[in-house]
Amino acid sequence: MAARIDLNLAHAYHANPKLDSDYALLPLKMSFRAGGAYALLGPSGCGKTTMLNIMSGLVRPSQGHVLFDGVDVTDKSPQARNIAQVFQFPVIYDTMTVAENLAFPLRNRRMPETDIRKRVGQIAEMLELNGQLNQRASGLTADAKQKISLGRGLVRPDVSAILFDEPLTVIDPHLKWQLRRKLKQVHQELKLTLIYVTHDQVEALTFAEEVVVMTRGKAVQIGSAEDLFEKPAHTFVGHFIGSPGMNFLAGALDDQSLLVGERRIGLNDQQAQSLQGLANIKLGIRPEYVHVEAQASFNSIPAQVERLQDLGTSMLMTMRCAGHVLRARLPLTAQHFTVGSSVHVSLLGKHTCFYHNEELVV
Amino acid sequence: MSHLQLSEVSKSVGADVHLHPMSFALQPHAVTVLLGATQAGKTSVLRLMAGLDVPSSGDVIVDGLNVTGVPVRKRHVAMVYQQFINYPSLTVFDNIASPLKLRQETHIEEKVQDLAKRLHIDPFLKRFPSELSGGQQQRVALARALAKNAPLIFLDEPLVNLDYKLREELREELAQLFAMGQSTVVYATTDPGEALLLGGYTAVLKEGRLLQYGPTLEVFRRPASLDVALAFSDPPLNVVSAQSKDGNWQLNHGPFVALPQLKAMHSQVTLAIRPASLRVEEKSGDMVISGQVQLAEISGTDTFVHFHCALGEWVMQKTGVHFFELGARLTFYFDPSESYVFSTDGALLSAPFSQAGWGA
Numbered sequence: 248m249a250a251r252i253d254l255n256l257a258h259a260y261h262a263n264p265k266l267d268s269d270y271a272l273l274p275l276k277m278s279f280r281a282g283g284a285y286a287l288l289g290p291s292g293c294g295k296t297t298m299l300n301i302m303s304g305l306v307r308p309s310q311g312h313v314l315f316d317g318v319d320v321t322d323k324s325p326q327a328r329n330i331a332q333v334f335q336f337p338v339i340y341d342t343m344t345v346a347e348n349l350a351f352p353l354r355n356r357r358m359p360e361t362d363i364r365k366r367v368g369q370i371a372e373m374l375e376l377n378g379q380l381n382q383r384a385s386g387l388t389a390d391a392k393q394k395i396s397l398g399r400g401l402v403r404p405d406v407s408a409i410l411f412d413e414p415l416t417v418i419d420p421h422l423k424w425q426l427r428r429k430l431k432q433v434h435q436e437l438k439l440t441l442i443y444v445t446h447d448q449v450e451a452l453t454f455a456e457e458v459v460v461m462t463r464g465k466a467v468q469i470g471s472a473e474d475l476f477e478k479p480a481h482t483f484v485g486h487f488i489g490s491p492g493m494n495f496l497a498g499a500l501d502d503q504s505l506l507v508g509e510r511r512i513g514l515n516d517q518q519a520q521s522l523q524g525l526a527n528i529k530l531g532i533r534p535e536y537v538h539v540e541a542q543a544s545f546n547s548i549p550a551q552v553e554r555l556q557d558l559g560t561s562m563l564m565t566m567r568c569a570g571h572v573l574r575a576r577l578p579l580t581a582q583h584f585t586v587g588s589s590v591h592v593s594l595l596g597k598h599t600c601f602y603h604n605e606e607l608v609v
Numbered sequence: 610m611s612h613l614q615l616s617e618v619s620k621s622v623g624a625d626v627h628l629h630p631m632s633f634a635l636q637p638h639a640v641t642v643l644l645g646a647t648q649a650g651k652t653s654v655l656r657l658m659a660g661l662d663v664p665s666s667g668d669v670i671v672d673g674l675n676v677t678g679v680p681v682r683k684r685h686v687a688m689v690y691q692q693f694i695n696y697p698s699l700t701v702f703d704n705i706a707s708p709l710k711l712r713q714e715t716h717i718e719e720k721v722q723d724l725a726k727r728l729h730i731d732p733f734l735k736r737f738p739s740e741l742s743g744g745q746q747q748r749v750a751l752a753r754a755l756a757k758n759a760p761l762i763f764l765d766e767p768l769v770n771l772d773y774k775l776r777e778e779l780r781e782e783l784a785q786l787f788a789m790g791q792s793t794v795v796y797a798t799t800d801p802g803e804a805l806l807l808g809g810y811t812a813v814l815k816e817g818r819l820l821q822y823g824p825t826l827e828v829f830r831r832p833a834s835l836d837v838a839l840a841f842s843d844p845p846l847n848v849v850s851a852q853s854k855d856g857n858w859q860l861n862h863g864p865f866v867a868l869p870q871l872k873a874m875h876s877q878v879t880l881a882i883r884p885a886s887l888r889v890e891e892k893s894g895d896m897v898i899s900g901q902v903q904l905a906e907i908s909g910t911d912t913f914v915h916f917h918c919a920l921g922e923w924v925m926q927k928t929g930v931h932f933f934e935l936g937a938r939l940t941f942y943f944d945p946s947e948s949y950v951f952s953t954d955g956a957l958l959s960a961p962f963s964q965a966g967w968g969a
Contacts, residue, residue, distance in 0.1 A: 290772050291742070420799075421845070424915060428904035431935060446772050452907035452930070472907045476930035489909040490777055535910070535928055558805045559829045560885035560926070576910075576928070 249440045250407035252279040256311025258297055264309075271297045273464045274311070279408075281316070282438040284431075286451035289461035289487075296412065298461070299444045303410050304328050315407050331409045333400040335416045337392035341385040345376055348384055349398045356403065370398045373433055389417050394426070401433055408440035415450060427453050448488055460484045476533070477598065482605040485531050491563070494537065495602070496530045496571045496594070505530060508569030510548040512595060521609040522601055528608075531600040537575035538593040539564060539584070547591040555586055568592060611637045611672075611760040611793040613658060618667035620653050627653045630667060631819040633812065638790040640809030642825065643797040645840060649814040651797035655763045658795060660684045671761075686761040687754035691769050693746035695738040695753070701725070702734040704749050708757040724752045728782065744775040751779075755786070764796045768803075780806060801843045805829065813837045835955040838881050844913050846881040846949075847923040853877065863919045866896050866945045870959045878958060879951040884913065886947040886961075887925035895942040898923070905933035916941065 257264075257274040264270050272294045279285055287295035300306040301313060304325040312321045320328050331352070339348050349367045358366070371377040374394050379387070384395060393414065400409050415423050431454060434441055445451050451458045452472040460468045460475065460483070467481035468474070479485035485493030498507040503519045505512045505528065512530070514522070522528055540547065550568035562577045564584065573592065584590060601608045614634040620627045628650050635641050635658075643651040656662040657669060660681040668677045676684060695704050702721055709717045725731040728748040730741075738746050747767060754762060767783075768776040784807050787794045796807060804811050804825055811825040813836075820840070821833045832838035838846055851858040853876050857865045860880070871878070891897070900918035907913075912931040915924050916939070925941055933939070947961040 290774060424904060424906055424913075427906065428915070428935075431904060435935060448773065448909045449906060452909060453904070472909075472930045473932065476909065487774055490773070492774075556806065556808065557826055558802075559826065560883060561928070 248405060248407070249281045249438060250315040251281040251317075252302060252408060252440065252442075253277070253314040253317075254279075254298075254301070254311070256301065256308040256313065258301060258306065258308045258310075260309075267464070270464045272301070272308070275466055277459070277466060277469070279440060279442065281440055284434045284441045284443070284454060284456045286443045286445060286455035286458045287461060288445060288448060288451035288458050290446060292463075293461040294464040295444050295446075295459075295461050298459075299410055299412060299442065302408070302442060303330055303332055329405070329407045331400040331403060331406045333396050333409065333411045333414045335413045337389065337396045337417070339384050339392055339395045339399065342383070344381050344383055345371070345387075345395055346380040348395050349376075349380075349402050352399055352403050356405075366402060366404065370402050373401075373436070374398050374429055390419060390422055393417055397426070397430070401437065401439070404437070406439065408442060411441065411443040413445050413447075414443075423450075430454055452488075460487060462487070478600060478607065479531065480607045482529060482531065482602050485533075485600070489533060489535075491534055491574050493531045493533050493600075494571070494573050496532075496569065496573070498528050498530055500525065500528060507548070507571070510569040512548060513546050514595070518601060518609055522603070525603045525608065527604055529602040529605075530594060531602055532594050532596075533598065534563070534574040534576040536596060536598040537573065538596070539566075539575050539577060539581065540591050540593070541584075543591045544593065546595055547593045550590055550592050552584055552586050552588050552590055555581075555584060557582070566590065566592070612670075613761060613793060614670040615654075615658070616668045616670060618657060618664045618669065620657060620662065621665045626817055628657070628664075628817045632667075633819060633822045635793055635795065636810045637793050640784075640787045640794040640796055640807050641822075642804040642807055642809065642811045643795060643814060644799075644801065644804050644811050645814035646799055648816070649840075650817040651799075651814055652765055653817070654812075654814065655688075655765050655795060655797055658761070659686050659688055659763050661688075684761075685757075685759050686763060687757040687759040689747075689750055689754045689762075689764045689767045691766045693738070693743060693750055693770070695746060695749050697738055699737075700734065701730060701736055701738065701741070701749050704738065705734075705752045705756050708753060720756065721752075724756055727786065728752045728755075744771050744779065747771060748779070751783070758791075760792055762792045762794045764794070766797055766799070769798075784808070801829075801841050804841070811841075813840050815840060831957065831960050832949070833957055835879060835881065835951040835957075838949055838951075838957075842883065844884045844924045844926060846883060847887070847921070848879060848881050849920045851878050851880050861920050864896070864898075868945060868948070868950060868959075870946060870961075871950055872959075875952060875958070877953050879953065879955075881949040881951065882943055882947065883949075884924040884926035886943050887923070888942045889925070889927070889939060891940075891942045892944065894944060896945050898941045898943075900939060900941055902933045902935060902937045902939060904935065905931065907931075 255276045258272040259270045289295050301308050312319050346367055350363050353363045371380055443454055457469055459466050462483045468484045475484055475488045496507045498505040500522050550566040552566055554565035556563040562581045564575045566573045616632050617630045619630040645651050657664050663678050668675050705721045706717050730748045808825055811828045812822040813820045815836055821828050821837045829841055849860050851860050858868050859865050898918045900916035903915040903917055905912050905914045907930055912927045913924055914933050949960050950958045952958055
């Protein structure tokens with residue numbers, strides 16, 4: 248049955264790691280709830296695949312433990328862990344029919360034939376493969392083959408978890424959303440523990456209930472898509488999620504306000520109190536939340552328009568503001584602003600975040 | 610050396626027609642995006658322009674001279690491919706310097722340093738390409754292409770093999786380099802968003818045919834045909850047929866809508882509505898559609914809500930991250946004046962009139 252997975256470990260591919268950079272995964276403690284849908288998201292080399300391989304048992308962590316439902320499985324093989332895996336490229340038997348491919352993991356486990364037929368039918372219907380059940384796999388397109396791989400991963404009702412390693416890489420872009428939808432539906436219906444590795448933010452944010460954002464061997468935030476967008480716990484998350492990502496302006500606290508370059512932004516009591524005594528502060532605001540006006544208003548600061556890009560359905564304005572580059576995403580009506588002109592921006596609102604040493608304070 | 614023109618150029622390989630005859634002149638000192646799905650003919654056009662292939666018929670004209678059949682090494686062009694192609698046995702410095710040495714230029718050291726700085730690879734000049742990440746390797750290939758100082762630069766989906774964040778960064782830098790206007794640049798991509806970010810001019814290709822060429826925003830806002838509009842929309846456009854009935858238009862045998870923007874007489878038309886024109890908030894005069902949510906895709910900046918309704922499988926684009934339950938029944942709205950209208954043979958009849966004053 249779906250298992251809860253606890254990790255308390257670190258991993259280095261070479262002996263005697265000393266520096267942070269010697270670790271593929273820095274020491275971490277993390278729990279994946281039974282029946283949850285998780286994505287491990289980050290750029291190449293961030294450690295997400297290492298983490299997946301440690302959960303599957305393909306890699307043994309150089310220190311610490313992996314627990315499935317409280318039982319230590321650190322030394323157990325992938326088979327003994329009772330997990331299913333789906334890889335980037337289809338892993339199926341070309342000589343078998345679609346139905347035989349789907350039934351294979353169940354026959355291996357000696358499930359009664361009547362139950363097999365029922366389960367295969369159910370999975371085939373979910374993935375819209377029921378029209379092709381008696382077809383040989385060899386003649387199918389790459390998309391259809393990968394769907395069979397997904398089906399083989401999902402078919403066993405008794406697995407602890409299903410691990411996916413960038414499973415939609417070979418799928419044609421315009422079919423991707425349909426498979427994402429299938430995976431989400433499957434998760435809602437079957438309530439399995441699903442863990443999904445990807446470098447694609449759309450894939451991660453769409454699929455998962457919780458996304459683990461990773462960089463340089465470290466998980467910097469675990470949260471819902473909304474958490475990652477609205478309250479990035481780390482400047483890396485603010486930068487990585489969203490296109491363009493969050494704007495950051497370095498500043499220093501001065502009484503009740505933040506000094507950014509020569510500009511002063513008044514803070515509310517809560518913000519000022521939380522930042523008291525901290526050096527190295529950054530104000531973070533997403534381009535979607537930057538207010539740009541022609542006239543100065545309360546607490547606004549001046550900026551110069553350096554670039555204005557019409558993106559068809561919205562405008563992207565790039566400004567220079569208190570010595571920083573600042574981007575704003577604006578409605579098409581912002582067309583009347585001109586490059587080189589002076590504008591006034593308001594950076595303080597309920598979506599504004601403050602960071603100290605790259606970590607969220609308030 | 611920066612004016613390039615194709616005149617009735619076509620390309621066939623055996624019985625396969627790769628390109629149907631097409632004519633167009635590239636806007637000099639600007640970026641032209643070749644936009645189209647895979648197999649649309651983008652790479653074929655690039656190769657003909659660069660002189661890597663010879664057309665089956667028609668002429669390639671550079672600065673008024675017919676260069677059809679002149680091989681690539683006798684033309685002053687630079688090319689960047691999807692794969693990161695560098696000299697594996699040369700350092701990054703020597704990779705970038707190679708075209709300069711070939712032309713026996715002076716001040717090579719300075720020029721390489723300058724290019725490396727502009728592409729943020731100056732710390733790696735002594736390394737070999739294999740010691741760099743994919744993004745850095747592609748930067749080296751770009752630096753070498755720029756070092757040629759060629760009046761014509763061709764890029765074939767240069768960012769497709771990079772992580773999206775790197776893609777975003779490098780696209781931004783390229784857009785700024787191209788904006789200096791030293792070269793005429795041709796940039797092939799399948800991504801409509803990339804075309805909009807690069808700006809400049811866009812040529813839309815489909816199945817080996819040139820459908821439209823013009824300033825990128827003009828092509829986006831006034832697509833000559835439904836095919837152009839479909840090629841230039843991601844997420845896909847919402848498309849529905851409409852029949853004329855008693856002065857109004859009936860959508861897909863269902864609801865009626867008024868289309869005062871439509872002047873000509875037609876009994877049947879096709880409406881296309883951009884996902885960004887759909888809303889879950891109502892405004893007066895809106896068309897109302899009830900739908901069932903199939904999936905909310907979240908890009909990090911936008912949420913794309915796929916839903917099923919009486920008009921078909923539609924998509925709404927909403928800025929920000931929003932949660933929509935699978936299977937939820939919701940009401941969607943759009944302003945009918947924001948629809949593109951096409952005749953039954955696909956020609957544009959009217960484009961939306963936006964507040965800022967574009968369109969019909």
